[in-house]
Amino acid sequence: MIPSNEWLKIWNEKRNLLACPNNLNDYFEETSVAGKKIDHLELGSVSIPTGEILVRDPLVYVQKDAEPYLIKVPRGEFPVTAAVVVPDGEDCARYAAVKVQFTAYDAIHFEEALIGTEDLVDFNEGEFFGFNVDAGLACVLDKETLKHFCSFQDKFNKENPGKNLYDDYFAALFASNYAENPDYQREGGDWINWKIPGTDYHIPFFQxxxxxxxxxxxxxxxxxxxxxxxxxxxxxIELAYGEEE
Incomplete structure (x- = not known):
């Protein structure tokens, strides 16, 4: 979607408010943040054939008309890493952040990715737009892999009336990945790297x-x-686990 000139004008005026309040490099370069031990989990690669990407809950919000983010990224296969808050006996492992690394260069600035339709008029510092999760999972998609994912969904639903895509398909994949890679996963599985059937495209799913x-x-x-x-x-991490001032 091509944003309006008015939207672009407001976006350029307010881009400084879209900066991340945290240094996200710490999540992937340090071994502890705000007193919590951090480890890193490799989730395989993600396929980005067009450079038009989006992030979605794979079980609820993957639809044909989903819009990618405004700014394109490099095309290719890129590594995906989760920054994990290591369990300390009181909780399970929590994935604090997931990163797709496109180049060999380090980020010096982080800014929220937008689609181009967000209401920026009343947007203020400390706020964000984000994406919605209703099934406890997220995934990174490309506009092309979204098309294949939706085709797979349609085919599954047509061939399996009354069945559920997670319970009757993905659950077994999550369980299998947990058996093979149990680190920082709950029983039943917390991530998979899914190869879309009939393609060479990979989409990582993660908690x-x-x-x-x-x-x-x-x-x-x-x-x-x-x-x-x-x-x-x-x-x-600093807000969730840091000591209150």
Whole structure:
């Protein structure tokens, strides 16, 4: 979708308010944040054939008309890493953030990824738009892989009337991945790297931190102003776990 000139004008005026309040590099480079031990889990690669990407709950919000983010990213296969809050006996492992790394350069600035239809008029510092999660999972898609995912959904529903896509298809994949890669997963599985049947495209699915909610997605920009990463922030570690002032 091409945003209106008025939207672009307001966006450029308010871009500084879209910056992430946290240094997300710490989530992926440090071993502890706000007193919580952090580890890193490799989730395989994600396929980005067109560079037009979006982040969605794969069980609820994957629809043919879903719009990608306004700014394109590099095309190809890119590694996906989760920053995990290590369990300390009181809770399970929580995925605080998930990063797609597009280049070898480090991000020096993180800014929320937008579609181009958001209401920016009354947007203020400390707010974010984000994407919705209703099934405790998220995934990174490309406009092309979205098309194949929707075709798979339609075919499954047509061939399996009365059956549920998660219970009767994905649950077995999550359980199998848990058996093969149990680190930082609950029984039943917390992530998979799904290869869409009939294609060579991969879509990683992963748990959304504390579960259902609305979560921001940030582009990482390098020193030259180019996009080098995408980070989904599920948990503001400093806010959730840091000591109250």
């Amino acid at each position: 959304s931190g504390f579960g259902d909610g609305t979560y921001p997605v940030y582009y990482g920009f390098d020193i030259d102003g180019n996009i080098c990463a995408l980070v989904i922030q599920f948990i503001d």
